[in-house]
Amino acid sequence: MTIENLLKNLKEHAPDLDSEGIWPARQLSWLAEANVLRWVVPNAYDGLDVSAEELTQGYEQLAQACLATCFVLTQRNGACQRISGSNNEIMKRELLPRLARGEIFATVGISHLTTSRQHLANPAVQAELQGDEIRLNGTVPWVTGAEYADIIVTGGTCSDGTQVLVALPTSAPGVKVQSHAELMSLTASYTAPVQLNDVVLPWDHLLAGPVEGVMKQGTGGGAGSLTTSTLALGVCGRSLELIQEQADVRDDLRSVANGFSSELATLREDLYASLAGDQDQPQRSAAAIRQRSNSLVVRITQAAMAISKGAGFLRGHPAERAVREAMFFLVWSCPQPVVQGVLEELSCREGF
Structure with missing residues (x-):
């Protein structure tokens, strides 16, 4: 599918996506057909690794055609960029080629590490590093496409104030996706809280940290980007x-x-x-x-x-x-x- 046809299809179906509030599965399949899902994935992992200018131009065109689809894409791309920008070769090899082909869906749950719930005395997600394991407890407040995600790039705060970022499989025991929110707009993004009850991950799922301000490390776009x-x-x-x-x-x-x-x-x-x-x-x-x-x-x-x-x-x-x-x-x-x-x-x- 050409970019021109993609934009035409997205624009035509944007009103229905807004009124019905359904997950944009069809739109994501169009993105895959147009090779858009390969944009931020490095060449070595079956991606296109487009320039920052090309990516920005693409986002502007997509948002003009259908904001909901473009927003979902940015959250998915944010996850891809955090994975590819990490030093975790295991996660890169395992996830990036499948993400480039659209075989799995990844998203981010990082607002609690940057802008959301920063006023609370206790961190939204607490992280404990125990030997070769990472234990997570708490609630990730905003996760776009949580119900449909295979991987959530998220993190937590340790007792010493440092933070970690991990590739969290939604199939892991203790991960519970809550009902998605009815929003003023973009309900189709299926943004929902994700509860983490004593979730234990092996060390090889660590993408960054422990470090202060983990979201300032690597790539992926932070608050106000x-x-x-x-x-x-x-x-x-x-x-x-x-x-x-x-x-x-x-x-x-x-x-x-x-x-x-x-x-x-x-x-x-x-x-x-x-x-x-x-x-x-x-x-x-x-x-x-x-x-x-x-x-x-x-x-x-x-x-x-x-x-x-x-x-x-x-x-x-x-x-x-x-x-x-x-x-x-x-x-x-x-x-x-x-x-x-x-x-x-x-x-x-x-x-x-």
């Missing part, structure tokens, strides 16, 4: 299309469409410059781009809703879906400085 901003750009692009369609028949909307188009183009330029390592200018830092992406996706989707009038308020209208999807970026992998920026803008404080 450019991947999140890229997906927001995809939703912005889809909303801009709605606005431009109306501007083509309404002269009073041309300046609005042009303004959003210019802002999106500038943001995209800065994002790709940041990706290439040019972060000397303040507006090109990952945090600044995330904050700008959040701001734009909220404003442009609401503008599309306002322009669509009553029709846009109907359940299933593209503008209505985009508004709900925009809210996702206010909570997904959103570090405190970005949250603070959002709150300052929403409260119309000085500087916004």
Whole structure:
């Protein structure tokens, strides 16, 4: 399947995926047919190992076509990247070729190690290192596709404050996937908590650690990374299309469409410059781009809703879906400085 046909299929079926809230099994099979599942897997393990720029361009296109499918893919790719970026050759050989071919599904459960539940006195998942075993207890709060995952890349915190990252088979005794959440949008991602009751893993499932801030090690994108901003750009692009369609028949909307188009183009330029390592200018830092992406996706989707009038308020209208999807970026992998920026803008404080 060509990328063009893939994007067409994803766009056509995105409304049904949203309304029905079903797991995107068919969409994932299309990704496999188009070799998208090989993007982040190294060549040595039957992958394509595409460049960061190619991956980012792909994410933006996929998010514009179907955010739910693209989000699931990023969580799966995050797992692949954490595995391939580790020093664990056993897990690489065992998992990466099968992931590249779409034979198994992996995902991540790492928010409790970065942004989620960091305010709690006790860690969400406690890890004990006992000889050649790793024992895990607790709850991984957010795991996309947990019910369908064969492997969850997750971790826990040891008594000394260090953290470990592991490749957790969902078939391991003590792993219990809870019911998936009914979300404001992206319910089809089947994001659910996973309970770990005295789960014991052999040492060869260790991907990183024990070390302080294990998510700062290796690759895979942390909180507030450019991947999140890229997906927001995809939703912005889809909303801009709605606005431009109306501007083509309404002269009073041309300046609005042009303004959003210019802002999106500038943001995209800065994002790709940041990706290439040019972060000397303040507006090109990952945090600044995330904050700008959040701001734009909220404003442009609401503008599309306002322009669509009553029709846009109907359940299933593209503008209505985009508004709900925009809210996702206010909570997904959103570090405190970005949250603070959002709150300052929403409260119309000085500087916004």
